Amino acid sequence: MDIQIQWFPGHMAKAKRQVQDALKLVDAAIELLDARIPVSSRNPMIDQIVGNKPRLVILNKSDLADPNLTKQWQKQLERPNVKVIAIDTIKGEGIKEVPRMASLLVADQMAKLAAKGRRPRATRCMVLGIPNVGKSSFINRLVGRKATKTGNLPGVTKGQQWIKVAGSLELLDTPGILWPKFEDPEVGFKLAVTGAIKEQVFNFYEVALKLLQWLTEKNPDQIKVRYKLTDLAPDIPTLLQDIGARRGLLMAGGVVDELKAAQLIIKEFREGLLGRYTLDLP
Structure with a gap:
């Protein structure tokens, strides 16, 4: 079974530039993946784009995935600069861990800023993910009803908003759209059955x-x-x-x-x- 979807290198290059520019404004990246397809639901250039920036990987929709395999994926994806949390945005399970884990990831950076006499501030994170992986639901669940837009900070493109989260965290939604790569028909199939691609195209x-x-x-x-x-x-x-x-x-x-x-x-x-x-x- 072949799902014909184009991968646009031109669009991807533009998105990559936008994300890399915005990454300069944040302390860490939050990468959202679908827990059922942690490889198929990630942009293949993500490691190259994020580089050495601390990263919090969120395995979303973990309530629909095999719990034993989710645990294995958590172990496999963790690295010195990368932490992994499994969450369910519908029920809110695991959400409270996000601000705490983000703070832990950037604790060294914050300590260095404090040593230079800088005032303490919120941890700034950018949310990354392919379309339909649940970024909006994740942000809304994380922010809850207390969402306060903190206005545009210097260097932020018009239309991008900093969103304040309870627990000393500020989020910046991704400017670019990071498409998954569809060349492998198996990946296309997995994206189709999990609802990550438009139903008109398969x-x-x-x-x-x-x-x-x-x-x-x-x-x-x-x-x-x-x-x-x-x-x-x-x-x-x-x-x-x-x-x-x-x-x-x-x-x-x-x-x-x-x-x-x-x-x-x-x-x-x-x-x-x-x-x-x-x-x-x-």
């Missing part, structure tokens, strides 16, 4: 068939229970038909509406109704 039926194949290999019993099937059809297109029939997704003449059945499977996977899965393995 074939629901093909993606649902591939997802069903994957799910029947991983956890066939979950499919049986969820769709009240006594056994699973030996071929995936028939299984999709069976699921559509069980859910009453029928057109005139009792024919199963395959598109609706495909949309249902992808929707229920995204909502965690088919189980908690991590598609990128550590």
Whole structure:
């Protein structure tokens, strides 16, 4: 299954410049990833863009990912200058750790500023992430109702806002859009099933068939229970038909509406109704 999406080197170069300019204004970067696809949901140039700047990696949507694999990913992604937190922005789990961990990451920097006689100030962080990884939800959850815009600081492009967070933290949303890289069809598939790319650009039926194949290999019993099937059809297109029939997704003449059945499977996977899965393995 091939998902045809263009990766724009020109757009990427512009975004990279914008982010690098804004990085000069912050103490640390907060990089948001989807806990189900920590590799597929990251921009491939991120290490090059962020460089040695302290970084807090947020594994968002951890409530939908395999908890054991999330723990493995946390260990794998941590480095001396990089800390990793798993969060769920919907329920707010792990959110309170963010300001504390950001302060820890930049403690040495702040100590050096204090030694030079500078006044203490809030930790400044930039939030980075590919489109649809949940940046807005993360910022809104972190800020809560006490969001106060602190006005434009020198060197900040018009339209960029510093957002104050309780607990001595200021956030700067990313100026550029860091696209994921779609060249590998597997990455395209993972971005499609997790909802990270627009639904107009992929074939629901093909993606649902591939997802069903994957799910029947991983956890066939979950499919049986969820769709009240006594056994699973030996071929995936028939299984999709069976699921559509069980859910009453029928057109005139009792024919199963395959598109609706495909949309249902992808929707229920995204909502965690088919189980908690991590598609990128550590």
